[in-house]
Amino acid sequence: MAPPRKSSPGFSRRAQYSLFLGYVAAAGGAVIGAVLLVISTLNPPLFAALRAGVAEVTTPLSSGLHMIRRAIFDLPGGIDEYFDVVDQNRAMKRQLVGEREVVLRARTLNLENRRLRRLLALREAEVTVVATARLVSSTATSTRRFATLNAGRFQGVLPGQPVRGPEGLIGRVLETGPNSARVLLLTDPESLVPVRRTRDGQPAVAQGRGDGLIDVRSAGVADLPFSVGDAFVTSGAGGIYPPGVPVAHIVERARDSAPARVFANPDALDFATVQQPFLPPLPPPPEAPR
C-alpha cells in the first residue's frame, strides 16, 4: 500500500513553522493534561461542574434510550405472564391463606416492639427520601465505577447522600448537576462502607474491588472467619449510610477478608432512592482562640 498523504509541508517556510508550532502546541497540551491529571487526582471534585455540564446534555439522551430498552425488555415478560396467569392466581390464593397466621403474628410482634421501644425512649434518626429516579448510564469504558442518576440539585440531591435500590445499597452521590448526579457505586475501588454481619453483628468494612465484587474485611476481630452466604448490612457507622440496609453476601469462604456479591443490581430496570445522610454533617469546629 502506498503511504497516505504526508503532512510534510514541502519547502514553504511558513508551512514548516506552522507544523512545528502544531507539535509544540500538542506537547504543551499533553503537559497541561498531565498537570490537570495531578490536580484532579489530588482534588477530585474540582472539575465536577464541567462534568455536570456535559452530563446535563447526555442524561436526557441516556434516559430516552433507557426507556426504549425497558420497552423492549418488558415485552417478553409481559407475554409470558399472560399465559400462566390462572395458575399463578390459584397458587397465590393458596399462599395467602397459608400466610395469614404469619402476618397476624408479625403484626402483634410489630406492635409490641413499638411499645417496648417507646418504653425505652429510643431515639432513632428518621430516614427521609430525597428523590427517586433511575440510574441511566455508567462509565462502562473506565476502570472506575460511576453511574449517572436522572435527578440533581433541582430535585434536592446533594453530594454525600446515600443511594439505595429495592434490594439494597447502591452507593452514594458524589457530584451533582442541576438535573443529573454522579453516583459512586459500591463496586468502585474507592468506595468504603462500614457494615456488620447479620448473624452476629461483627463489624466489617466493605470495599469495592472494581470487578463487580466487593471485599469485606473484618474491622473488629482479627482473623474473623467468613462463610459462604454470610449477609452484611450497613452498620450506620460514619453517619452517611442508614443502618440495616442490605449490602452484600459472601461468595467465598475465607478468613479476615472475603469477596462478596452486592445484593442490589444497579443495572436492574428499576428505581434508585436517594436518602438524606443518616446523621447530619457536623458543624465546622469553632475557631481556636488566639
Add this chain to the structure above:
Amino acid sequence: MSDIRASRPFEQPTPAGIARAVPLLTVMLGSAITIIPVVASFPILPPFGLLVLLAWRLRRPDAFRTWEPVLLGLFDDLVSGQPLGSAMLFWTLATLGVALVETRLVWRSFAQDWAAAAAAIALCLLGGRLVATPLDAHVDIALLLQLGAGIALFPLAARLVAYTDRRIGR
C-alpha cells in the same frame, strides 16, 4: 482519492468546514458511547473514541491538527469517568507516537497500522488504569479483556472511518 467521486463527477465536493468537522465529531460520538443505558459493574466497553481517533489518524495524517487530540481527550475525560486530564495526556502521546512511527515507514500495510493502534490503545488503557484506580484494585483481568476487545475492534473502526472518509470525499 475517492472512487465515489470519480463515479459521480458532477457532485459538489463536501464543504471544507464539514469535511474538517466530521473526524472530530465522529471521535466525540465514539467517546459518547458511555451514554448507552447500561450500568456496568466492570469495564465492558472498549474505548471507542480512541479507536476512531486512531483510525482517522492512521488513515489520514491531516485529519486532525496536531493539537486537536488534546481537546478530544478533554471531552472524553468529561464523559468517561476517568480523572480529568488522563485522556488529554495519553491520547496526545498516542498520536505523537503515531506521527513518530510514520516518519520511519515508507510503504504501509494495514498490519502496521493495526500494530501501531494496538500499541497506542495499550498505552492509553494501561496509563488510564494506573492514574484512575488504586494499584490493589482487582481490575486487571477486566482491563486485559477490554484491551483485547479494543485491539480486535480496531479493523472495524478503521473500516467505518474509511467509509466515512470516502463519503465526505476529501
